[in-house]
Amino acid sequence: MKKPGDKVLITYRGTCAQDATFLDERGPENPLEVTLGSGGVFPPIESALYDMVEGETRQVAVPAKYGFGEADAQAVRSFPLIAMPRWQQIEAGSYIEIESDRAALPAVAFVQSIDHDVIVLDFNHPYAGKDLAYEVTLESAVEAATSTQPGLRQ
Numbered sequence: 610m611k612k613p614g615d616k617v618l619i620t621y622r623g624t625c626a627q628d629a630t631f632l633d634e635r636g637p638e639n640p641l642e643v644t645l646g647s648g649g650v651f652p653p654i655e656s657a658l659y660d661m662v663e664g665e666t667r668q669v670a671v672p673a674k675y676g677f678g679e680a681d682a683q684a685v686r687s688f689p690l691i692a693m694p695r696w697q698q699i700e701a702g703s704y705i706e707i708e709s710d711r712a713a714l715p716a717v718a719f720v721q722s723i724d725h726d727v728i729v730l731d732f733n734h735p736y737a738g739k740d741l742a743y744e745v746t747l748e749s750a751v752e753a754a755t756s757t758q759p760g761l762r763q
Contacts, residue, residue, distance in 0.1 A: 610659065610660065611645055611752075612645065612646075612659075613645050613753075614645065614753030615645045615750060615752050616643070616644050616645070617642070617658055617747055617748075617750045618640040618642055618748040618749045619635070619643060619650075619654075619658065619745055619746060619747055619748060620635050620637055620640050620745075620746045620748055621633075621634060621641070621654075621743050621744060621745045621746070622634040622743065622744045623741055623742070623743045624742050624743075625741060626740040626741055626742040629742075632736070643658065645659065651671045651675050651676055651743075652675045653670065653671045653672070653675055654669050654671065654745055658745070658747060663747055663748070663750060664746070664747070665746070666744060666745065668742065668744055669744075670741075670742060671741040671743060672740050673738050673739055673740050673741075676736060676740070676741045677736040677737045677738075677739070678734065678737050679737065680733045680738030681733055681737070684733045684737075685721065685730070685732070685733070686729070686730055687729050688728050689728075690725075690726050690727060699720060700720065700723075701720050701721065701722050703719075703720050704717055704718065704720070705717070705718055705720060707730070716732055718730035718732050719731040719732075719733075719735065
């Protein structure tokens with residue numbers, strides 16, 4: 610049985626459960642190394658890895674709350690259209706970057722609508738509120754070293 614601190618190599622293919630939209634994948638040529646207990650993958654995937662055996666493939670459901678979170682209505686905001694940068698091509702249904710003095714990186718927002726002088730932006734992650742489906746294969750597992758420091762008595 611694997612334990613926190615053990616390292617595993619996995620391959621996977623992730624899709625949106627509602628419409629099978631492709632999210633991400635890692636194949637055998639580029640497996641993902643995961644240290645169990647570190648939070649490096651979504652919790653349902655990590656839970657499955659603890660009792661998988663090398664070479665095993667599982668279908669893992671990731672409910673929205675364990676994936677990119679639930680959609681937050683407070684993350685949908687209206688702004689005066691004049692406040693948007695003139696250099697950016699802005700169309701409903703596209704994504705734009707918004708720079709802020711309070712954040713080191715620009716925020717990405719989905720343009721829900723543009724109506725006269727008002728633009729409605731959704732700052733939720735594109736997959737917030739959506740359940741995910743992953744096909745995960747455990748390629749290999751290595752137990753964490755249980756080392757002792759020289760000179761210390763057990």
